[in-house]
Amino acid sequence: MLIVVSGPGGVGKGTIAELLVEVHDNLWLSKSWTTRSRRDEELEDSYLFVDREAFEQAIEEGEFLEWAEFHGNLYGTPWPSPPEGHDVLLEIDVQGAQSVNKQGLECLMVFVDAPTIEDQALRLRGRGDSEEEVQRRIKEGERERSDATDLGAIFVVNDDLDKAVAEISTIISSYRDREEKG
Numbered sequence: 001m002l003i004v005v006s007g008p009g010g011v012g013k014g015t016i017a018e019l020l021v022e023v024h025d026n027l028w029l030s031k032s033w034t035t036r037s038r039r040d041e042e043l044e045d046s047y048l049f050v051d052r053e054a055f056e057q058a059i060e061e062g063e064f065l066e067w068a069e070f071h072g073n074l075y076g077t078p079w080p081s082p083p084e085g086h087d088v089l090l091e092i093d094v095q096g097a098q099s100v101n102k103q104g105l106e107c108l109m110v111f112v113d114a115p116t117i118e119d120q121a122l123r124l125r126g127r128g129d130s131e132e133e134v135q136r137r138i139k140e141g142e143r144e145r146s147d148a149t150d151l152g153a154i155f156v157v158n159d160d161l162d163k164a165v166a167e168i169s170t171i172i173s174s175y176r177d178r179e180e181k182g
């Protein structure tokens with residue numbers, strides 16, 4: 001089973017994804033590749049950080065389930081190889097979600113949003129994004145909300161973090177039940 005969590009930058013989807021894999025021990029979080037440089041406070045294993053040449057070579061070799069260019073950097077999801085019995089969780093941007101959808105892969109689409117654009121901006125600034133990045137991510141968010149609606153994603157507002165994680169957990173559990181019943 002494939003679960004896709006997407007949403008605008010800074011709404012908290014990365015934080016939520018980390019918590020979801022702690023709550024669900026049969027959920028496996030895919031690690032993306034990126035050509036972006038690592039932020040100071042970011043863990044070394046939050047992505048596989050590579051240069052553009054290595055990324056482009058991996059594209060040519062068909063190593064990605066999907067990839068996208070976002071704000072001048074490349075991001076990609078390698079074909080997942082979860083441990084036996086695990087479901088796959090992808091935390092990707094909306095372009096990536098569209099690409100998963102285009103490939104006809106059966107999945108659960110969740111779109112995480114901040115309660116307001118002001119909250120999104122505060123979170124981005126709090127994380128250390130430059131003012132230019134903040135404005136760009138907010139602007140992108142408008143199109144992403146509309147694209148996610150077209151994809152039929154389930155919208156979850158990340159107001160209280162624990163509440164958002166609990167809500168997505170319930171959505172995952174009911175999707176699993178439905179899948180198991182066929």
Ligand code: ADP
Nearest residue numbers: 009010011012013014015123127158159160161
């Ligand atoms: P994204 O992956 O969507 O870009 P992050 O997970 O990096 O976003 O979160 C952006 C910032 O917002 C981080 O500093 C994170 O700690 C903070 N954050 C996440 N969820 C909440 C929340 N519910 N309330 C307040 N701050 C939050």
Ligand code: 5GP
Nearest residue numbers: 032067068070075076077091092093095096
């Ligand atoms: P950031 O630079 O803030 O870590 O991520 C920028 C955007 O790229 C976010 O919306 C994030 O979800 C998205 N992203 C992260 N990994 C992938 C991936 O593998 N594929 C795609 N398409 N987007 C990704």
